[in-house]
Amino acid sequence: MDAIPLPRDLLRKAGEFLFQPAAAVRSCPLRAGSHLRPSAFCESTLLVVLAVLPLAAGCSHKPPEAEAAGAPGAVAVHTDGIGRRVVLRAHPQRIISLAPSVTEVICLLGADDRLIGVTEQCVWPEAVRRKPKMGTLLTPDYEAILAARPDLVIASTAGNDRAAVHQLAQLGLPVYVTAPRSVDGIFETTLAIGRIADRAADGERLVRQAKARLQEIRKRLAGLTPDRGFFITWFDPLLAPGRKTFENDILALANVASISADSEEYYPRYSLEQVLAKKPDVILTVFHEGNPLPDLRYLAGWASLEAVRRGRVYVVSEVLQHPSPRFVDGVEELARKLHPERFQ
Numbered sequence: 001m002d003a004i005p006l007p008r009d010l011l012r013k014a015g016e017f018l019f020q021p022a023a024a025v026r027s028c029p030l031r032a033g034s035h036l037r038p039s040a041f042c043e044s045t046l047l048v049v050l051a052v053l054p055l056a057a058g059c060s061h062k063p064p065e066a067e068a069a070g071a072p073g074a075v076a077v078h079t080d081g082i083g084r085r086v087v088l089r090a091h092p093q094r095i096i097s098l099a100p101s102v103t104e105v106i107c108l109l110g111a112d113d114r115l116i117g118v119t120e121q122c123v124w125p126e127a128v129r130r131k132p133k134m135g136t137l138l139t140p141d142y143e144a145i146l147a148a149r150p151d152l153v154i155a156s157t158a159g160n161d162r163a164a165v166h167q168l169a170q171l172g173l174p175v176y177v178t179a180p181r182s183v184d185g186i187f188e189t190t191l192a193i194g195r196i197a198d199r200a201a202d203g204e205r206l207v208r209q210a211k212a213r214l215q216e217i218r219k220r221l222a223g224l225t226p227d228r229g230f231f232i233t234w235f236d237p238l239l240a241p242g243r244k245t246f247e248n249d250i251l252a253l254a255n256v257a258s259i260s261a262d263s264e265e266y267y268p269r270y271s272l273e274q275v276l277a278k279k280p281d282v283i284l285t286v287f288h289e290g291n292p293l294p295d296l297r298y299l300a301g302w303a304s305l306e307a308v309r310r311g312r313v314y315v316v317s318e319v320l321q322h323p324s325p326r327f328v329d330g331v332e333e334l335a336r337k338l339h340p341e342r343f344q
Contacts, residue, residue, distance in 0.1 A: 078196060081157065081179030081189060088174050091198055092152035096134055096145060098165075099156035102178060103128055104324035105190050106154075108206055109199040117148050121159075124326075140164050146171065154178060154193065158323045180323035183249040187211075190325055210325045214253055217335050220342040221255045227338060229256040230270075230280040230307075235293055238270045250320060250327055254334040256282065272301045282338065283307050286318045286330075314338070 076090040096117040097103040103122040106115055112127065117134040132148070135141035138161045145153065150173065155165045157179040169175050176196065178189040187207045194203020231251060233239040240260035241247035248261045259278045260268060283305070285293050296302040296313055307313060314337045320330025336343045 078176065078192070080177045081185075081192070082177050084177065086174065086176055088176060088196060089151040092196065094148065094150045095152045095154065095197065096148060096150040097122060097154050098134070098140055099137060099154075099159045099178075100124070101158050101180065101189075101322055101324040102154045102156050102193070104322065104326055105193050106197065108190075108325055109194055109197060109202045111197040111199050111202075114197065116150060117145065137161075138164065140168065142167065142171065145173065150174070152176065152196065154196075156189075156323075157181065180246060181244065182246050183253070183327075186246065186323050186325070186327065189323070206325050210328045213328050214331065217253065217332055221335060221339060224255055224339065224342075226252075226255050226257040227281040228259055228278070229282045229284050230259050230275055230278070231256075232283065232285040232293065233267055234288070235285070238272070238275075239267050240270050242266050242268050246323055247321060250331060251284070251334075253331045254338065256284070256334070256338070276301060276305065279305070280307050282312045282314065284314050284316065284334070286320050287315055288318075 074090055075087050077085055077087055080086055093114050094116045095106065095111070095114045097106055097115060098119055100119070100122045103115070103118050104124055106112055107125055107128065115128070115131060118128050118131045119135060119137050119140070120133055121137045122128050122131070132144070133141070134144050134148070137159045140160075145168065153168060153173050153175045155168070155175055155177045157177065160177075165175060165177065178192065180186040180189045187210070190206055191200075191203045194200045194206075229251060231240055231247060233241055233247070240263075241258065242263035242265045243261050244264075244266055248258045251258050259275075259280050260270065283296065293313075293315055296305070296308045302308055314334065316334050316337065317330055319326045320334060321327070322330070
């Protein structure tokens, strides 16, 4: 998959991006399928910026069909993931997704027939690769989006650029922002997109099935002492998820207690000395095409960790970090790797 090179200082200047800090999080090269989660400071900034765009303007920019019809119920008011009241067509037929996680949810809901555009990073399921491209996760193609005449554009705190979303809203486009900051937030996002896309029952089914699978995993792991784990978000520089990230929520579902979960930063930069001092039982990461985990057995310092000496270093599918119902596949994969005896 092609990588979009991003400057190294993205790892330090997360505040330039939308909502939840971590342009740092995913990677310096933005790969297909990546989910950047920029800063909380920017979330509040975007909330203020978009809130001051007159709500009346949003209401007056009804889809052409709704204005022509003038029918009651042709539009509906929703509160999106960052608390904005947005006016959308009641039954959207032309949906553009600006984030891979959003695309995944739409397709899992069975509403992909109304998906008229996606980003370059939207690669699952395979069929979406053939959808018209509306730019990248960080740089949407405004001209293509406007030309497509969408009646719904869905952005996400899991990756989209603050300024880009602001610009789309200023252009009068009906933009709904999702905010999957926790496991519960992922489920809430799934239900919300289901309601907006006339797939409420399917959204409820997806959430019900995901929760049932998680309950089964929980039962299989019952009675085990949680593994103290160090999750490597990015290896060079060394980053890990802090307390307010959904990754630590997800790790807990696989019976892993993250040693970085006490950090108030979203994605704190770690030193090897900190890792050595905390002595994790396991070391975890997901596959990064642009920055694969080196063999820690041959790295000074890392080789002395008991987790490394015992071979308890695990690389799992990137889906573990996808803020869509697909994350459950990652939880099960990780749980099976850590405790294969419980899944026989």
